[in-house]
Amino acid sequence: MLAKRIIPCLDIKDGRTVKGINFLSLRDAGDAVENAARYCEAGADELVFLDITATVENRDTLSSLVRRIADRINIPFTVGGGIKSVEDAYRILDAGADKISINSRAVREPELIKSLSYHFGSQCVVCAIDVRKNPAFDSEEGEGWEVYLDGGRTPTGIDGIKWAKRVEELGAGEILLTSMNHDGTKSGFALDLTKRVSTSLSIPVIASGGAGKIEHFEEVFTSGYADAGLAASIFHYHEVDIMKLKRYLASKGIPVRI
Amino acid sequence: MIAVVDYNAGNIRSVLCALERLGAKAELTCERDKILSADRVIFPGVGQAESAMAELEKRGLVETLRQVKRPFLGICLGMQLMNAFSEEGDVNLLSLFDNRVSLFPSDLGFKIPHVGWNSISFNTSPLFEGIESGSYVYYVHSYYVPLSSSTIASTDYDNLTFTASMAKDNFFGCQFHPEKSGEVGERILKNFLSLEVEK
Numbered sequence: 227m228l229a230k231r232i233i234p235c236l237d238i239k240d241g242r243t244v245k246g247i248n249f250l251s252l253r254d255a256g257d258a259v260e261n262a263a264r265y266c267e268a269g270a271d272e273l274v275f276l277d278i279t280a281t282v283e284n285r286d287t288l289s290s291l292v293r294r295i296a297d298r299i300n301i302p303f304t305v306g307g308g309i310k311s312v313e314d315a316y317r318i319l320d321a322g323a324d325k326i327s328i329n330s331r332a333v334r335e336p337e338l339i340k341s342l343s344y345h346f347g348s349q350c351v352v353c354a355i356d357v358r359k360n361p362a363f364d365s366e367e368g369e370g371w372e373v374y375l376d377g378g379r380t381p382t383g384i385d386g387i388k389w390a391k392r393v394e395e396l397g398a399g400e401i402l403l404t405s406m407n408h409d410g411t412k413s414g415f416a417l418d419l420t421k422r423v424s425t426s427l428s429i430p431v432i433a434s435g436g437a438g439k440i441e442h443f444e445e446v447f448t449s450g451y452a453d454a455g456l457a458a459s460i461f462h463y464h465e466v467d468i469m470k471l472k473r474y475l476a477s478k479g480i481p482v483r484i
Numbered sequence: 485m486i487a488v489v490d491y492n493a494g495n496i497r498s499v500l501c502a503l504e505r506l507g508a509k510a511e512l513t514c515e516r517d518k519i520l521s522a523d524r525v526i527f528p529g530v531g532q533a534e535s536a537m538a539e540l541e542k543r544g545l546v547e548t549l550r551q552v553k554r555p556f557l558g559i560c561l562g563m564q565l566m567n568a569f570s571e572e573g574d575v576n577l578l579s580l581f582d583n584r585v586s587l588f589p590s591d592l593g594f595k596i597p598h599v600g601w602n603s604i605s606f607n608t609s610p611l612f613e614g615i616e617s618g619s620y621v622y623y624v625h626s627y628y629v630p631l632s633s634s635t636i637a638s639t640d641y642d643n644l645t646f647t648a649s650m651a652k653d654n655f656f657g658c659q660f661h662p663e664k665s666g667e668v669g670e671r672i673l674k675n676f677l678s679l680e681v682e683k
Contacts, residue, residue, distance in 0.1 A: 227640060229601040229620060266666070271601055296501050302622055302664045322497040324624075324664065346494055347530060349597050349624040399597060428590070430599050453595065483601040483620035 227481040230447045231271040231454035232468055233432060234461040236261055238277045238307070240284065241291045245462060255462060259294045265461065266299045269468040271483055273299070274327065274402070274456060277307030278377070284308075289321040296322025304352050311338070312345050319346060327402060329354040330375040333382060333389070336396055343397030352432075353398035357386035357419065358406040368418055371405075378406050390423045401427065402456065404434040412438025412460070420450035432456050440471045447480050486510040486677070487522035489549070491539045493529035493561065502663035506670065508677055516548045524677060525552050528663075529561035533585065533627070534573025536561060549578055556655050557676050563650065563657030564627060572627050580655050581634050583647075585627050594642045597626040604648045604660070606637035610679045611649065611656055611672060619668045621648070621660035629659065 236243050236258060243255040255261070262273055275295070277288050285308075292305055305318045306327030315326045326346075332339050332353050342351045356374045363370020363385045371386035390401055403423055405416035415436045424431040430453035433446045437457035446452045460466040472482040488499055490512045503510040503526075510526070511518065519525055527549065529536060540546050549556075558566045565577050570585035577585070588596045601620040606612050623639070628646040631638060637649035639659075650657045656676065662669035 227603060228598065228642075229603075231600050296497060297504070300502060300505070300664065300666050300670060302624075302661075319494065320497065322495075322501060324495065324498070347532065349530065349599065349626075350494070400599065428595050429597075430595050453600065 229271070229481045229483045230452070230475065231432075232269070232443070232471060232482070233272045233274055233454050233456040234265045234270050234468075235274040235276065235434070235456050235458040237458065238275050238288070238291065239279045241287050244278070245459065258291060259298055261462075262295050262303070263298050265468070266301055269472060269484070270301065270461075272301055272454070273303040275303060275305045276327070277305070279307075285314075285317065289317050292318055292321035292323050306352070306354060312341050315342055315346065315350075319350060325350050325352050325400070327352040327354050329356065330380075332393065333373060333375055333384065336392065339393060339396040339398050343399065348397045348399035348429075351398050352400045352402050353393045354402040354404065355386060355390060355393070356404045356406055368422060371419055374406060386419075387422055387426070390427060394427050394429050398429065400430045400432060402432045402434060405436065408436030409434070411436055414438065414442040415446040415450055415452070415455070417445055417450040420446055420452050424451040424453070430454065437466070440466055440474045443471060444475060444478055444480065447475070485518075485522050486524040486526060487519045488512045489519065489525065489527045489545065489562075490514040491529070491536065491543055491545060493531045493536060493539075495530045496528055498661070498663045499526060499528045499559065502670065502673060506674055506677065514543045514545060516544065519545075519548055520551060523554055525549075525554060525556045527556065527558040527562035527565070529559065529565070530624070531561050532572060533561065533564060533570040533577070534575045536565060537575050537577065540565070546578060550580065553654060555676060555679060558655075558657040559663070560625060560659060560661055563659055564629060566650075566655060566657050567629055570627065581632070581650060581652060581657075583629050583632050583634075585629055587627050588641070588644070592642060592644060594644075597624060598628075598641050599624050602639050602641065602660075604637045604639050606649070609636045609649070609651065611651065611675050612637065613675050614671050615668055621658075621662070621665040621668055621672075623660045625659060629657075
C-alpha cells in the first residue's frame, strides 16, 4: 500500500536554513545539511528545499549545497527557487537532487514544464502552485482560487484549478499546492481546494499551508485526498514530532512509513 | 571495484553517494573491460526505455551487459531494461529476463507515476537479509514488470501487484530506489555488495 508522505520544507538563503514571517526579518535557522540530516533521522519521507533568494550569483552556492545534501541524506529531495531553464534544472539534478520544483516561471513560460519533463522525465518535475481565494473564480464546483506568483506578491488572473490541470497536461509529475489563505495560520490545510485538485488530476498532490497539529494531516489525507503533506515551521520548531505524527496517522488506518 | 554503468541516465549521483556512504569503492564507467572485470556491476537509471536502449547500443554496451558474470543489480529503469520488451517506446531490451514491461493501466483509478514509499513483500532472498517483509522502499515509475517466476519481491499498488525485485543467476533488479530508501535501502545495497552467487 502506497504510504502518505510527510515532507518538511526548508527555506534556504546562501546555503543556510532561514525562517521568516512573510519573507521579512529572516532569521538564521542553522546549517541546511545538518537540518536535512536531522529530518531524515526523525522519519521524514522526503525533503523540499526552496532557495528563497535565488539569484544568478547564488547558483554555485546552491549546487554545492545540493551536492552536500546528496552526499549526506538517503531519502529523496526536491530543490526549487530560481529555476528558469533546462540548464538550471540540469545543474541541480546533476548535483544529486531527485526533483526540481518550478513556480512563477512555469506560469510565465508554460512550455518550460514540457521541456523539463521531456529532458528529465515527469517524475523529476514538481510544479508549485500558490493560490488565494478569489470569488471571481467561484463555480458550481466550489470556491474560486487565483494563482499568485513571486512568493505571493503578484496576482495573475489565472484560475488555480484550471492551471493545475494544464500543468498536468504539460507533463509535471507532481503538484505542490499552497493555499496562501491558510499558510502560516496553523488552522489546518485547505481541504476543499486540495480535494478538488487531487481528485481531478491523476498526478500526486502535495498539500501545503496551514498545518498546525497532527490532526490536520489526518484531515488532509482523508477529506483532502492529498498524497503528501508539507509543512515548515511546525517541524522546525518541534511543535510536531514526525514519528509521533506518523504513529497517530497509522492508528487512524492511514498508511505511513514507520 | 564496483562498476556503475554510465549511459547518460539520470540521477546516477545518488547511487554513487549511497555507495560512498557504505564505504564501497565505485567507478562510473562505460568501458567494456572495466564492467566485465568489476567485482559488482550496478546498472542504475532514471529515464526513458527507448532512448536508454539507443544510448546503450551507441556505447556498445548491450552485449557487454549480457556477458557480466559477477553480481549485477539493475535499479528502476535499469531493472526494466533487463527484461525482453518495453511498451515505453515499443523497444526490445537486454532480454536477461523474459518479461514485458508495461505502462500502469490508467483505468484502475490510481495515480501515475507511482511515486513514494510503498511496502515490499517477499519470502527469503539474500538481497533482503536483515529486512522485514512489509518494509517501505521508495518508488518513482510509470512502467512496471508484471509478476513472473523470477519475481523475488512484490508490491501492491492499490489492486495491482507488480514485481518489486527480481533475480536470476547473478542478475538482480529492484524497481524501487535502494539508494533513496533510507536504512532499508542501505541494507539492501549492503546485502548486494556482500552476496556471493554461483553461475
